[in-house]
Amino acid sequence: MECKEIESTLLEALSLEEVHVSQEGTHYKIIAVGDCFDGMNRVKQQQMIYGPLMAHITSGELHAITINAFTVTQWKREKVFNMPS
Known part of the structure; x- marks a missing residue:
């Protein structure tokens, strides 16, 4: 599954300001x-x-996932530590 596809799925389904997805091998x-x-x-x-994302997880299309969720206020504080340079 492509990172952009995951981002758009989450943006459509949830009230999110931002979504960032990165991939290393089979880990998202x-x-x-x-x-x-x-x-x-x-x-x-x-x-x-x-x-x-559950349909993609149960099908095996998505396997290893790490999730970090932030409120907008938390993200302003944490962004520098969580975004790749």
């Missing part, structure tokens, strides 16, 4: 930014991301 890293994560614990945040 997803950074999702949106105020929809406000007040949620990490498990709930990840469940929100997994939801729209």
Whole structure:
């Protein structure tokens, strides 16, 4: 699955400000930014991301996924540490 396809799937399904997806081999890293994560614990945040991707995960198309979810305020603070240089 292409990174841009994952990004567009998540942007269509969730109220996100930004989505960044990178890939190394079969491992995908997803950074999702949106105020929809406000007040949620990490498990709930990840469940929100997994939801729209579940068909691709169960088919084996997506295998290893790392998810980092941030509110817009958190992202302003954390962006410098999470974006590739």
